[in-house]
Amino acid sequence: MIEDGRTAIVDLSYLVASALFIVGLKQLSSPATARRGNQLSILGMAIAIVATFLLPEIEGDNLVLIVVGIVIGTAIGIVPARQVKMTAMPQLVAAFNGMGGITAALVSISEFSQKSEVGRGEGLSIVLGTLIGAVSFTGSAVAFLKLQERISGRPIVFPRQQLYNAGIFAAIGLLGLLVIVLQDGNFARSLLVLLFLASLALGTLLVLPIGGADMPVVIALLNSATGLAAALTGFVLGNQALVIAGALVGASGTLLTMLMAKAMNRSVTNVIFGAFGAIAPGAAGAAGGGEAKPIREISVEDAAVPLAYAQRVIIVPGYGLAVAQAQHAVRELADLLEGRGVDVRYAIHPVAGRMPGHMNVLLAEANVSYDRLYEMERINDDFARTDVALVIGANDVTNPAAREDTASPIYGMPILNVDQAASVIVLKRSMKSGFAGIENELFHNENTSMLFGDAKESIDRLIGAVKAA
Amino acid sequence: MIEDGRTAIVDLSYLVASALFIVGLKQLSSPATARRGNQLSILGMAIAIVATFLLPEIEGDNLVLIVVGIVIGTAIGIVPARQVKMTAMPQLVAAFNGMGGITAALVSISEFSQKSEVGRGEGLSIVLGTLIGAVSFTGSAVAFLKLQERISGRPIVFPRQQLYNAGIFAAIGLLGLLVIVLQDGNFARSLLVLLFLASLALGTLLVLPIGGADMPVVIALLNSATGLAAALTGFVLGNQALVIAGALVGASGTLLTMLMAKAMNRSVTNVIFGAFGAIAPGAAGAAGGGEAKPIREISVEDAAVPLAYAQRVIIVPGYGLAVAQAQHAVRELADLLEGRGVDVRYAIHPVAGRMPGHMNVLLAEANVSYDRLYEMERINDDFARTDVALVIGANDVTNPAAREDTASPIYGMPILNVDQAASVIVLKRSMKSGFAGIENELFHNENTSMLFGDAKESIDRLIGAVKAA
């Protein structure tokens, strides 16, 4: 009787948690309610976790282990989440996603060991859960390392890589089939562990050849994969909260991946398998060939004058702004110019930086008023009527090759029409290329001047010079 | 084994059908894909029906009965659906909705008789299915009769009606409770039939006091109720296709009801229970007081001249256009005027006519080009720059009282600013009020002329006169 009541409470809690996830996710996808949406999801998660403790299966020593595990895990998660810089968000999300992936894989393996006589549907779920979870784990790990620049952001390709991948994939398929057919026993369990290890290798190999700039898309995809893996473990446990939450993430994550790829004018397939094709060598070649054409360098003092006496200035922030952490300085400069009667606006490219919304977050951190931020479509026609376009650490998102050069890997990506401004001042440290690894004609234009140096330092010096002007 | 395979096919078919309903409904709610959406739903329904014949329960004599029943029912449904005039759409939907309602109620009653030992959850589903289905049936029937003008469109109220309703409702509650507790047996079955009869009465009494103009909203609500009833029968049968399709309709129907009420600036509660409150007497009083103030009648010839020599004309169609079936004539007149260089546009009020989109459907039927139809928000500011506003069988949607008279029952409803035009010509048959039953100050305005007569005839004569002008 008491058992019964407890199960009913647990069932009900899972139901409520599922509903909260749905509503939370819905609210998360609209700016006005996003934060509340996340908090609803948190509430749902809390309810689900607490309810799980009521399950009769959970008792004794293991209960203690669970509590200890949760405490440790929470600590591991919260510390970096609180301290990480905004620029490092993507890798952090990758790290957490990897955690989820490995959890799903381990749960699947445990399920297989604990059940006797695993049905075919369950067997399939377990195999897929292990495979997807493990791929998501190592894939996320590689993405993390690339973004942290512990390993090169460049596509890492080696000969016959596709052959290896195919081999591993075939092996996984075979192992999976055997596991499902055998249903049970120590041999099958060993095979599942082998499958797990092979999947770890597969995840690594799949993500290594993808360029660092594509990592956000990869992470979104792996995120969706982890959701699917979670749903599969729920299938085996007969736990609908897992199924629903996992499926929600799997579906929305897939859509999100496509939306993100679309913002970069890429297809998801192109992102994942692009390095195997034509782009990698082409990009490398283009990057090598730079530095030959003439450029116009400018001093801080010379740059300050047109800024100070301009009527209209558009600031184009890019990844370099994030690297230099120059957002506060930029705001100071903008305030200063506005004080002098200059109309200052910010042009935000949808994929400027390393994650969507990167620039919004950064500038919001520096308290830049929201109505000064203009999305690409809204401001692109105004460059032609602008005196100075101040490009701060942006590169690919201003590259006219996307408009003109059909051979360019970024051809077709919508870009900011910076080159139409009367004059362009570009702040970066060198002539090195951006994340797409291709040269930018803009820097060689007649009306473009380069102000070399770290963005933060350059702007600080610009502020001084504008005050003096 | 064969049984097993068959059940698997049925299960799969229901799954596919459910998916088709979901996708179909989604496409139905966007103009570009609406028709395809409906066709997907038809496909889903066909799959579900065919699959059901494979169920082992269905055999022998009853199989024949089912086939005969489906043939008869299809005939009953298709004949009026093909022949009905566009103006009669709402009552037809009401009729079909009533059919669905009675089906759900009868299925619920049959379920109860066929099962022994009905669990509490099932019992509740059966009781609610019977109740809601029956209410939806008679409610739709009354709505049908009101719209067909077999009974008065006016709210029908009689003393102590609310008391009767409350009594019936209490009886239904009691009967339901008993049925659920008894679970089984002939006595319980008789009680359920009683509950069914009481619910029929309740449906009638609930809809009688609602005015004819509100019928579309009522039908939308009953539609949603029938969906819910269908889902409940699915619950008892353990049939997920029923549950999903029913729940989809229940939820989307409820939302649709609210959207429709919102377009009329009413709350759903106000629509359903309005007649019990202050509106009914107020509206009746206002309607009685008409005919006193001066009006300016105009002849066809006098009306033709300003039209023929106008620069800008806006046509404001209303319910009378549908009644007179004057859409083709209107188009002819508009073509004629445009041939003379007049700029002719149509102002479409969201609730003009008797169903949302009524005017669009009508004018589309007459091949009026879509870009000539302007929604209220888009054209309302242009009346002030218009020479002639030609009001054809519209009344409530032009009533300035909605803007000015806080005591008016339609106060707050957004209206077309017809009165701001330089001159207004109103085509209607008499000074009678529209469906809200209230007087319209517009007809007494200085710049308004009344052209009495059936809209079709008046326009035909106008065409002749314009040609002569």
Added chain:
Amino acid sequence: MDQDILLGTYVFGLAIFLGLEVINRVPSTLHTPLMSGTNAIHGIVLIGAMIVLGSADTWWLQVLGFIAVVTGAANVAGGFMVTDRMLGMFKKRPAANAASDQGKGGQGR
């Protein structure tokens, strides 16, 4: 809680959410076709009628079931037919450029 009922509740709840979600941004012109289209969809209760009639074992259950099948079929057939007719009229709109518009619809995505 009985596992089946619990799962049924999940299915029901999810379908409710979906129903609300799917309708979200429907233009008022489509209100009537939508009403009539969903009206046809709840005709799915015909399946229920078929099942109860299929296993009816007394004459009066047969009568009930038969009526239910007839009305259910009328709901389905009439509902879909009238919706299709209505939407057919909507399609007619772009009087001149019907062809080019269809092309645009195809390109979307």
Added chain:
Amino acid sequence: MDQDILLGTYVFGLAIFLGLEVINRVPSTLHTPLMSGTNAIHGIVLIGAMIVLGSADTWWLQVLGFIAVVTGAANVAGGFMVTDRMLGMFKKRPAANAASDQGKGGQGR
């Protein structure tokens, strides 16, 4: 087909539809928080980890389960926290009331 698996499939399928539907019109600014928020939601797999650890009966299943609980909890806690932080920054937008906003950020559960 087993009734439970069938129903599970329905639940899964409906949730997939819902997932697609809900995200539909998300502005690109929200892509990152959305990614990170959904990332936290799939941390629900922690529940699975708790259940398998709860009924683990060999030391190595305990080890597996324990690791799973730790990583799952990290996914949940870190994911939600970082999402909340990110969205907190978005909130700051209206320049003037930065101070009051920081206060809010602290409150955020």
